[in-house]
Amino acid sequence: MMMKKILLLEDDKLLAETLQELLESEGYDVTLVLDGGIAADTSYDNDFDLYIFDINVPEINGLELLESLRSADDKTPAIFISALVDMNTMAKGFEVGGDDYIKKPFFPEELLIRVNAKLAQVAPNIIKYGALTFDVQSKILRKEGTVLSLGEVQERLFELFITNIDKVLDKSYLLESLEKPSSTALRVAINKLKQTTGLNIQNLRGVGYILNKAES
Numbered sequence: 637m638m639m640k641k642i643l644l645l646e647d648d649k650l651l652a653e654t655l656q657e658l659l660e661s662e663g664y665d666v667t668l669v670l671d672g673g674i675a676a677d678t679s680y681d682n683d684f685d686l687y688i689f690d691i692n693v694p695e696i697n698g699l700e701l702l703e704s705l706r707s708a709d710d711k712t713p714a715i716f717i718s719a720l721v722d723m724n725t726m727a728k729g730f731e732v733g734g735d736d737y738i739k740k741p742f743f744p745e746e747l748l749i750r751v752n753a754k755l756a757q758v759a760p761n762i763i764k765y766g767a768l769t770f771d772v773q774s775k776i777l778r779k780e781g782t783v784l785s786l787g788e789v790q791e792r793l794f795e796l797f798i799t800n801i802d803k804v805l806d807k808s809y810l811l812e813s814l815e816k817p818s819s820t821a822l823r824v825a826i827n828k829l830k831q832t833t834g835l836n837i838q839n840l841r842g843v844g845y846i847l848n849k850a851e852s
Contacts, residue, residue: 640665640755641684642687643687644666645689645690646668647671655744662752667682672694672696673694681781683762685762687713687714688751689716691725691729692718699728699732703732703733713754715754716734717738736754765801767780768784770795775791775795789813792813793813797829798835801847803846804846805845810844810845823839
């Protein structure tokens with residue numbers, strides 16, 4: 637099973653390292669950053685299963701950071717940890733898209749309980765293939781962390797292949813994705829898709845096409 641990836645934003649180095657050590661001891665892959673600017677860059681360059689953001693941090697505060705991520709259609713679950721306990725700040729935390737809010741000080745084990753519960757709720761809807769990650773729910777495709785835009789036909793074909801890795805797809809089934817179906821048009825579309833994404837799609841003559849597993 638692939639390790640769940642967590643981006644931890646906390647500028648109190650001692651607390652941050654304590655939380656990182658605890659989460660890693662439970663099998664999570666934790667990336668620790670100390671300010672919101674680095675957190676923003678890191679979140680754009682990598683895919684995470686969960687964000688844990690302190691609010692009052694240098695550069696970009698946790699609230700502004702999550703708000704900008706949600707504006708960019710990033711639906712990654714997020715937990716706020718903060719010494720700010722006024723109702724306005726807590727309300728803002730949920731308003732910008734936070735899933736949970738833990739008031740400091742807290743026992744590190746409390747955060748672990750919340751993290752386990754949150755990640756248990758996350759449906760396994762991210763498909764990884766080589767340098768590609770595809771969010772089945774939002775339909776967002778990323779290549780090495782950068783959003784990759786495909787044409788309408790390419791998108792339909794991509795989703796068919798990526799959700800059926802190692803399965804033979806009948807040619808007639810794939811033709812339904814084309815605006816003007818023909819064997820030539822399908823071959824051209826698939827070749828273009830392979831060039832854009834690097835998918836290892838093989839033509840099984842007289843049978844159909846298959847997306848082979850990514851090389852490790």
